[in-house]
Amino acid sequence: NAIRTFIDNLPKAELHIHVEGTLEPDLKLKLARRNHIDIGQSTVEEVQQTYDFHDLPSFLAVYYQAMQVLQTEQDFYDLALAYLQRAAAQHVRHVELFFDPQAHTSRGISFSTVITGLHRAIVDGRAFNIDAALVMCFLRDLSQESARQTLQEALPYKDWIVGVGLDSDEHNNPPLKFARLFEDARTEGLHLTAHCDVDQKDSIEHIKQALEIMDVERIDHGTNIVEDSDLVALAVKRGIGITACPPARKDTSPKMKGEAILMLLDKGAKVCVNSDDPAYFRGYINDNYCALADQFNLSQEQVAQLAKNSFEVSWISQERKDIYL
Numbered sequence: 001n002a003i004r005t006f007i008d009n010l011p012k013a014e015l016h017i018h019v020e021g022t023l024e025p026d027l028k029l030k031l032a033r034r035n036h037i038d039i040g041q042s043t044v045e046e047v048q049q050t051y052d053f054h055d056l057p058s059f060l061a062v063y064y065q066a067m068q069v070l071q072t073e074q075d076f077y078d079l080a081l082a083y084l085q086r087a088a089a090q091h092v093r094h095v096e097l098f099f100d101p102q103a104h105t106s107r108g109i110s111f112s113t114v115i116t117g118l119h120r121a122i123v124d125g126r127a128f129n130i131d132a133a134l135v136m137c138f139l140r141d142l143s144q145e146s147a148r149q150t151l152q153e154a155l156p157y158k159d160w161i162v163g164v165g166l167d168s169d170e171h172n173n174p175p176l177k178f179a180r181l182f183e184d185a186r187t188e189g190l191h192l193t194a195h196c197d198v199d200q201k202d203s204i205e206h207i208k209q210a211l212e213i214m215d216v217e218r219i220d221h222g223t224n225i226v227e228d229s230d231l232v233a234l235a236v237k238r239g240i241g242i243t244a245c246p247p248a249r250k251d252t253s254p255k256m257k258g259e260a261i262l263m264l265l266d267k268g269a270k271v272c273v274n275s276d277d278p279a280y281f282r283g284y285i286n287d288n289y290c291a292l293a294d295q296f297n298l299s300q301e302q303v304a305q306l307a308k309n310s311f312e313v314s315w316i317s318q319e320r321k322d323i324y325l
């Protein structure tokens with residue numbers, strides 16, 4: 001249909017995508033074989049059946065378990081390159097790619113193995129007419145000390161990293177736990193974002209901390225902000241990016257929050273559409289755009305505004321933004 005074609009051809013930026021969340025079952029099987037790891041599954045269907053969850057903790061358990069197949073620099077390269085190729089085919093022109101170094105260093109994979117593989121994929125991915133930058137996420141359910149050590153390990157690779165974020169289990173792990181660390185990251189010239197998940201009961205308090213105290217530039221998910229009109233006004237005034245991830249499929253755990261996305265769009269907030277963990281939620285960016293557009297009857301103008309917002313709140317230079325805006 002017309003809106004699907006419009007979405008397919010629209011240049012987009014993807015700002016909320018976890019590279020580890022792009023591990024498709026076929027690649028998981030291939031890496032398991034290559035690394036001689038017994039994962040207990042031998043077909044795509046069997047792996048797919050393990051990609052089953054009902055909330056954030058049960059999702060995270062599956063997600064961390066699957067990562068054990070990522071062992072070598074080549075594995076990280078293959079993972080990221082496969083994603084970049086898919087994204088380029090959907091007319092994504094710019095990606096800010098989350099990665100979770102602690103999910104790997106904690107099981108004995110070195111920081112340099114992870115980032116060298118990801119960076120090499122980004123360089124080679126330019127051949128597909130897509131550019132990408134890395135956003136390093138701290139696992140908020142681990143300690144401040146662990147996050148601080150991770151930032152130290154990252155500094156030699158600072159030129160390959162555009163910003164830092166916060167992900168993993170949000171319950172009882174508010175943004176403020178990492179306020180000093182984020183200050184240090186900012187001093188190092190890194191941009192700042194944080195997950196403030198829609199389904200967390202403290203998400204308004206978390207959004208408040210992130211925006212009012214830590215002065216982050218984006219919030220990931222974050223559409224619960226609509227419950228607090230003062231916070232929405234602040235987000236509009238500051239041009240805060242809100243990286244929503246409306247899932248294409250109705251049978252997976254995250255919810256679409258379409259009313260909230262439309263209200264934010266209507267108020268001029270810089271909300272955009274992203275895919276989060278597409279191998280698990282089983283929809284890439286255009287699928288999510290289409291599902292939102294179909295279910296909420298979006299006009300082409302509204303869809304175009306979402307894509308425009310994605311470039312506007314991205315961390316590319318103004319000259320590069322001007323190409324897309």
Ligand code: ES4
Nearest residue numbers: 018167168169195276277
């Ligand atoms: C995540 Cl959806 C989501 N929330 C929090 N942490 C994450 N890591 C990967 N996906």
Ligand code: ZN
Nearest residue numbers: 016195220276
């Ligand atoms: Zn996420």
